[in-house]
Amino acid sequence: MNSDNSDSLAESSSEVLIDPLLERQVQRLIEVQTYLRWVFDIFLWLTVGTASIWALRSDIELWIAAFTWAAVRITLAYNRLPMMGLGICVAMTLATLVWQSSIILWGVNQREKRSLVDQVKKIKEKGKSHPLWRWVCEEKIS
Numbered sequence: 001m002n003s004d005n006s007d008s009l010a011e012s013s014s015e016v017l018i019d020p021l022l023e024r025q026v027q028r029l030i031e032v033q034t035y036l037r038w039v040f041d042i043f044l045w046l047t048v049g050t051a052s053i054w055a056l057r058s059d060i061e062l063w064i065a066a067f068t069w070a071a072v073r074i075t076l077a078y079n080r081l082p083m084m085g086l087g088i089c090v091a092m093t094l095a096t097l098v099w100q101s102s103i104i105l106w107g108v109n110q111r112e113k114r115s116l117v118d119q120v121k122k123i124k125e126k127g128k129s130h131p132l133w134r135w136v137c138e139e140k141i142s
Contacts, residue, residue, distance in 0.1 A: 021139075026116045028136045029123075030103065037096045044089050052085035 053060070059075040076083050108116065123130045124137055 022117065022120065025120045025136050026108075026113065029116055029120055029132070030108065032132060032135045034100055034103075037099070041089075041093050041096050044092055048085045049089040052082040052089070055079065055082035056086075 056075065056079055059071070059079065062071055063075075120136060123132055127133060
């Protein structure tokens with residue numbers, strides 16, 4: 001690696017660490033992404049989840065009366081589409097929980113942080129025409 005590349009890397013990494021405005025904007029982008037993930041999960045549960053539960057209402061009634069693993073296995077075998085719908089809803093919710101928990105516990109790793117900085121720069125370049133500009137880049141005067 002030559003000295004020009006190392007200088008540009010040092011400048012880009014110091015830019016990420018020094019610029020408080022960029023740091024706030026990256027934090028806002030993380031908050032917006034978290035909010036949008038939860039909105040998507042709620043939308044998924046209200047559409048696919050509700051339809052899946054409605055299709056399984058007789059099987060759920062059977063499970064409430066006498067729960068057995070055989071009943072669950074039969075429901076899986078004969079109602080694949082509703083069970084896949086519930087599986088997608090549960091999987092997306094768990095993925096959002098794990099993603100948000102990892103950010104809370106360990107923070108954002110450097111590779112993801114660089115990606116977020118690039119996203120913020122693209123939002124800034126596009127300006128007010130970008131749908132996320134208002135939530136990420138607009139400074140509110142208090």
